[in-house]
Amino acid sequence: MSGKLIGVGLGPGDPELMTLKAHRLIASAAVIAYPALENGESFARSIAAGSIPPEARELVIRIPMTVERAPAQAAYDQGAADIAAELDAGRDVVVLCEGDPFFYGSFMYLFARLAKDYDTEVVPGVTSVTACAAVANRPLAARNEVLTIIPGPLESPEMRARIEAAGAVAIMKVGRHLGRIRALLTDMGLAASATYVARASLPSQQVLPLERAPDPAPYFSMILITKSEDPWLS
């Protein structure tokens, strides 16, 4: 009987924001897998480090940092093959995922390759969106407000249209797009009330008014926008 593929959300970075279930599954895992940079650094592994048993076998999926897609796709092909070998041998594989596996996560690349052939379970995690709102001490959305999550690389005309249509907005993965997005929000009259958050819940976390945010921003950074006045009071 094949093993089970288990994608485990680890939350935004503070190991204490892992769920009890994530901790239990990792602590009892015989095989874990996770993405890492070519130099071996893995944000996912660093979050889970305190829960990983020393005897667990670790499958590292080294993702080349290039703009072309093919090398990364090849790395996921190889990672999926390594995981499949463990599953075929009857061992469960716990895949470590920053945030939530199904929320803009790289787990999807493994899911797409393996879920049709193997029993799969996903354990949801705290996303960076609610973590950023928490550390900014700023409610995200209430009552009948529409909340729109926008990836930072989205082009400006489409981003503008999406923001205009939303009640509340979180722009993720701001990174090198910060200057462009700040100019857009200034033009829309929304910059002054926007909050910038980087690396929410980590020791290096930063919360600033958007107007004082660094440009370029780190990859793990977000802009929060609330368009209505105190909607949760009305």
Added chain:
Amino acid sequence: MSGKLIGVGLGPGDPELMTLKAHRLIASAAVIAYPALENGESFARSIAAGSIPPEARELVIRIPMTVERAPAQAAYDQGAADIAAELDAGRDVVVLCEGDPFFYGSFMYLFARLAKDYDTEVVPGVTSVTACAAVANRPLAARNEVLTIIPGPLESPEMRARIEAAGAVAIMKVGRHLGRIRALLTDMGLAASATYVARASLPSQQVLPLERAPDPAPYFSMILITKSEDPWLS
């Protein structure tokens, strides 16, 4: 010195989807507060029950179930006053919140009344949106997709416009609006690929194609829509 107001996200319902931090704060709390129905039932308390110390003082905020706003507002006024009395006496108060406190949560009503006068911390939790995706075994959003969260009570013309503008959609709190929303999605050609999820992560959880969902649905129910084909593979 005043105590601290701590809003703690409990996740979608399975107590194991609480974070390690939520468990620690609740297990060491002297005073906890939570909303309950008039008959005393509290979903939030039921999630956290296994972590609450027997000696903790419990402040119950009884929310009248009426369509008018004033009685509920009065209940939050009273709840905030009860919490303020504890904070003034130098005791921290842990407020139990289903899901995430700043994500469509009733914690906002207490936050609006207390955060200006008291030190406040929010601990993010797993939201029902990613929990529903996990139990449906269905990725939510990937890469540069825009994800839009829409509350079920939103009127149909606005809901249609928001869905048209989004890459992926989660419609929350479907409840008695199910029939209307299903008709709208059928008209838009999106019903056949939509998934219905009720009470994700609870023993009574239900995952169904939207076409077979019960009408009316329970309050804690959601519809997930992905408009693009396998975006995480392209």
